[in-house]
Amino acid sequence: MPLSEHEQRMLDQLERQLNDEDPRLATQLAETSRPALPVRRIVLGAVLGVVGLLVILAGVSTHLLLVGVLGTLLLGAGILVLTARRPAQAARPGRSGRPTPDAGRGEFMSRLEQRWDERRRREP
Known part of the structure; x- marks a missing residue:
């Protein structure tokens, strides 16, 4: 939902105040955003997800429970790769x-x- 004109003016005023009072903090806040996922993780997660779906379909069509479970695990791994946070460093x-x-x-x-x-x- 977009901001109203009044809300946008208030936000602009707050940003100007922050820039005037603490420009270093304002710069850091502007630079700090959620880091984008590396392309390799996106590709790996998507490939694991698609392969997992295909294996699930193969398990359903062949009536083999073990193949379906394997496909579910692959699909879960793909989702995990896409949504997991990076571990904290030392x-x-x-x-x-x-x-x-x-x-x-x-x-x-x-x-x-x-x-x-x-x-x-x-x-x-």
Whole structure:
């Protein structure tokens, strides 16, 4: 559902305020988005899904339960490849020298919280 004209103006005003108050944060928010799936994962997931469907059809047409189960497993693996998140990598030192988890959104949120705390400490 698209935003109304009033909502769009309010959103634009909020974006301008954020850019004025903390341009570094605004830049990071603009750059931070859900990373796109690599093409290899998309192709692998689609191929596994199609092969799984074909094997299920073969199992149904031959009345072999084991072939149908194998096809279901292949189809599930294809879906898993497409929807699974990347595993979190080992902790690495951040700017402060302390280890921070490299878990995408978790790291992003912790940086936002740190900036918020720093800003609150600076204010009288």
